[in-house]
Amino acid sequence: MQGKVALVTGGDSGIGRAVCLHFALEGATVAFTYVKGVEDKDKDDTLVMLLEAKAAGAADIGFDENCRKLVDLVAKEYGRIDILVNNAAEQHLSHSMDDVTESRLERVFRTNIFSQFFLTRHALKYMREGSAIINSTSVNAYSGGSEVLDYTATKGAIVAFTRGLALQLASKGIRVNAVAPGPVWTPLQPASMPAESMKGLGSSVPMGRAAQPHEIAPCYVFLACNECSSYFTGQVLHPNGKNASSIATHNEPSTCLGFLLMVFVSELVGFRWNDC
Structure with a gap:
């Protein structure tokens, strides 16, 4: 991935x-x-300075004009966009549909799925053959999420968006894929779920625990790297601890198997991720 320019939301x-x-x-x-309201001074200096990552700014990406300004800012700074990761999301606890007000429903859809439409549309002006788009969906898109119903609906929409966009952009040589994590220890969980739910996060999956973010991130590296995933588009990776309640379509288990096979072969031939 040396020399590539990536834009990551959230x-x-x-x-x-x-x-x-x-x-x-x-x-x-x-x-x-x-997140809007977080100042630059609160950012991790290690991330910003040592790893050459740059805070593009706090922008409400649920609105088209903000997305246009954000994408244009990044393109002006770096000249192009090679990788777009649509990752930003929000979720809120709901025990029934009555808890999901019209304003909240719109807010969640704007953050989780509208932003992906808007950012992708504007980023495509600066993307070229060989570029990659990676969308963050969720195991909830397959297993359901009764306590985060509006969030779950957006994650299902992201899967459909990914597949449709992949077909639209295949002839341009731009790949579009998604990652559907299972339970992960992120700030989104305790911020939106009751404390008692946090105690057992991930306990229902066969691996018996929730993942750490660093266990999920390599899926994005794989999908962003042309040397690893040049024949992957319209597909979803499922790092979910073998969540027994998830229901994947017929082609997605082979996607996961292909990913594991690629890693295994890479180890055999001495391939290094930083060769990408």
């Missing part, structure tokens, strides 16, 4: 931050967005 914490770190360690220049 890059200040959780999976997004881990993705920024992994991309930068592989040689990419990384710009990221963060």
